[in-house]
Amino acid sequence: MDSHHFLETALVFLVATVIAVPLTKRFKLGSVLGYLMAGIVIGPQELRLINDTAGVATISEFGVVLMLFVIGLELSPQRLWVMRRQVFGTGLLQVLATSLVIGAAAYYLFGLTVNAAAIVGGSLALSSTAFGLQILAERKEAGTPYGRQAFAILLFQDLAAIPLIAAVPLLASASTKHGFDLMAVGRTVGIIVAVMVGGRYLLRPVFRFVAKADTVEVSTATALLVVMGTAWLMEVVGVSATLGAFLAGVLLADSEYRHELESHLEPFKGLLLGLFFISVGMSMDVTLLLHQPLRVAMLVACLLLIKGALLWPLGRVVGGLDRRDAMRLAVLLACGGEFAFVVLKLAREQSLITAEQHGLQVLAITLSMAITPLLVALFGKVFQAKPKAARAFDTIVADSPRVIIAGYGRMGQIVARVLRAQGISFVALDHSVEQIDLVQRFGSNNNIFYGDPSRPELLRAAQADQADVFVLASDDPEASLRTARVVRRMYPTMKIVARARNRQHAWRLMDLGVELPVRETLYSSLKMTRMTLEALGMPAEQAADRVERFRRHDAELLKRQYLVYDDDARIVQTTREALADLDQLFQADAEPEPKRVRTKPTGVTPGDEDVTR
Incomplete structure (x- = not known):
């Protein structure tokens, strides 16, 4: 790819992203749909601005690798232990039940092989973490019972995506005429153990050594080296590179370098992940929606109904939610997810599913994600909590309070x-x-x-x-x-x-x-100012004196402005005059022997209290 063509391609990607993503976010449809729409429009089926979909996909897959690494960083053992009941209870049952039902439907109704049906069932059981968390945040419902349950299920789905990605090459090898490749399984297990053991004893000393250099770019390069090195090692032995990135993240999840790594990689992850979704949109076969609209609509309806029908009883029985919250949980998580794009793309490359099957499923997932915000808003109005009856005022028993x-x-x-x-x-x-x-x-x-x-x-x-x-x-x-x-x-x-x-x-x-x-913020601000002056080397007594003089000056200004507070022009004028007076007051301190009477600061140390409600 020459430099001119590279710049042209990058320009097209940026323009499409800047237009599409803000539009979908404006209508509360999420950034993922914006990237997918941008890919469809600029791809070979619509405007044909970019035809090298394979080259774009190769670069964009690194975004998925970084996403898996960041997910691994967030899965510290302590966090999983605290949420063990929700994550490994409701989350595990949801993934297993949905995978079995959708997999059985794919096998018996659509004629997929057992291995292909297992992959399709597992991939469609996953919901969109990006959509789910974004909707919960926008509606301020992340702290509600159903919001916490949804987060736990999404967390387990992120975990379940890792073995599912790793299983695709193994199931593909089992589908060949040679049968199940025991050597491949042994090699996979061996390299996972080697990465876990080696990383446990090597990664932290490496980061400790780099941290001593105290250079941001070297720390960023080290983080990228760990991700790319582990991914490359896994790929060399025939295992998914994304699995290697995830393992590297898990190894560093409870280390002191976790937050620094996350901050270094977040910009790369966001850009490359957006590029991945654009590449998915470019590869989507939109003609299937025009030629087979009923089939696509049936797939979308089946996906939403099957997942919703299984999520509702799980939320009620296992999650302990009431009917309203269980329904909201089902509606929120019934759509497909971004990990399904990754798994299905890998399954297509491994010839587990055909190109048409891949295209239909990608369309169904995309449409289900587009419908979800609308369904959540609709059901939110239908199942809106009834206002609680006003509580009567307490009967006050007082004994002459002062x-x-x-x-x-x-x-x-x-x-x-x-x-x-x-x-x-x-x-x-x-x-x-x-x-x-x-x-x-x-x-x-x-x-x-x-x-x-x-x-x-x-x-x-x-x-x-x-x-x-x-x-x-x-x-x-x-x-x-x-x-x-x-x-x-x-x-x-x-x-x-x-x-x-x-x-x-x-x-x-x-x-x-x-x-x-x-x-409410005045005294705490004055205390911070005094501490700042002392931190800069000013003697404590002098710092307290400066702050106290400012307090008195500001109190006088408050009284002066009170007389004209309904006149904006006078307020501005008095503010400027007060600033000039304050400058002159502090400039007097620079004189060898200031001709003024210094008032000792009050003994109050304002600001120690927390003044926010």
């Missing part, structure tokens, strides 16, 4: 802990059921109650008229302002100590008579 705390997040909890240690009585109110349940689960807090602190009847029940101070620690600015209005109206003489999200929130609280609201 402080009322509104909002019991981390900021409110810190105030409460200090008050409790000082023996000061208080009542805490929070409008979040989850927050109250979480707090009560971790200790006996008899003076913490569920309720909306902006409700006058709740404040009366909490005996707010007996309190001296009202601590407004809510993290919701609007709820905070609403509560402040009610408290100021009902108890005009009560002192209010309020948390403010930012300057605008602070000014609105000041409108309600709250003096100097506590901006």
